[in-house]
Amino acid sequence: MWVERFVAARPTDTLSLLKDISSGINAGISYECRETEGTQGPLETIDRGWGSCRDFAVLLAEAVRTLGFGARLVSGYLFNQSGGQVGSVGAGSTHAWVEIFVPGAGWIPFDPTNRSVGSINLVPVAVARRIQQVSPIMGYFRGRNTDLHSLSVRVDIQNDQSLRL
Template identity: 50%
Template sequence: MRFRIRHTTTDRYRRPVTLGTHRLLLTPRGDHDLRLLARELECEPEADLEWMLDVFGNIVATALFAEPACELVIAADILIEQLASEWPVFRIAPGAHSYPFSYSDDEAADLGALLCPIHDDENGALILWAKGFVLASPTDTLSLLKDIDAGITGAVAYRTRDEEGTQSPLRMLSLGSGSCRDIAALFIDAVRHLGFGARAVSGHLFDPDTTNGGSGGTHAWAEVYLPSAGWIAFDPTHQRVGSANLIPTAVGRCNGRVMPVTGGYVGSADDFAQMQVSVLVQPA
């Protein structure tokens, strides 16, 4: 299925400011089930764009601005084709069918920090919560991950949250609610405490039948690495497994490393007036 994505970020200032370097993660990652067919990225005022791949293979555009501005518009128009199955079959290595299992030495070395929880776990509360999903030992690995993916919304509810940053998992469990990036962060740290390699994903969701979690807009979810099967998408906000209708633009160790647009300006704090983000994802 083909999708067209239009992502526009508009920053407004009360007076002309000097725009700093902006890091843009707006181009979807091509892989075996997603093909990038066309890409346009425009900035107003005009920017000098430098392209690179970061350590995770994300397509990064660095925008350099030469003139002051009262308004900054960053607009991406993307055409992709997604081939992901609605009902995927994961070919997990026999030795990893049952949990607990051990990654090979090479896999553990390559996963590195993706095995380490990001947030503090005061008094072991989060690992205790995560272990509550392990009903037997050994148990089926994929079933365990699916149980955590589906069970998170029994502990926390989705809510739109415009504040910057990501809530810690313990705060999430305390408050009982959070955004999709908060829910993904809770899932990631929970499965890392159980020994899984996991990473954060940002991108877009297309699902006309779903009203929970910003369908058709920006979205955050997680991926877990299982031997032979590779990286498997888990979307705990919608209790889904697999990449169908998920369009990744960046992966990283944590949500803070995969934000679509980051950058600043030279001026006083009250120079900043407003930010608006508009996203449209539709079949092409």
């Protein structure tokens, strides 16, 4: 099994194992931005040696599932203020990552594209078990093709301390 190579010691710390798998995907697979629709399967990503953020996410989810973990795919936005993160081509770019269920800790976000753990810089919009079920935006337009002149997306991250739930 491909994921077994990341099990450094038995027994191993759960969080360390998950971090190692996520980092191993990043180290072993080259990132390539892909604008075409669809996602590569995990074996296709391994065989090709490259993939987009959604391919990395699918590979990580399937890898940890083979070890018995619950995993769900997340689509949203990467808040890339410094411009130093991979998987975002500018403000408003969608991004994909994985949340893995760890008993006692709950759902923990893992972004194998950027080798990060936790929700900092991640703005979730949609979550599902399979990537085909994740659609961050959907809708329709009624009218003539000459009616729409432009469309833009803007994501603003605000930390409002006055908001209390």
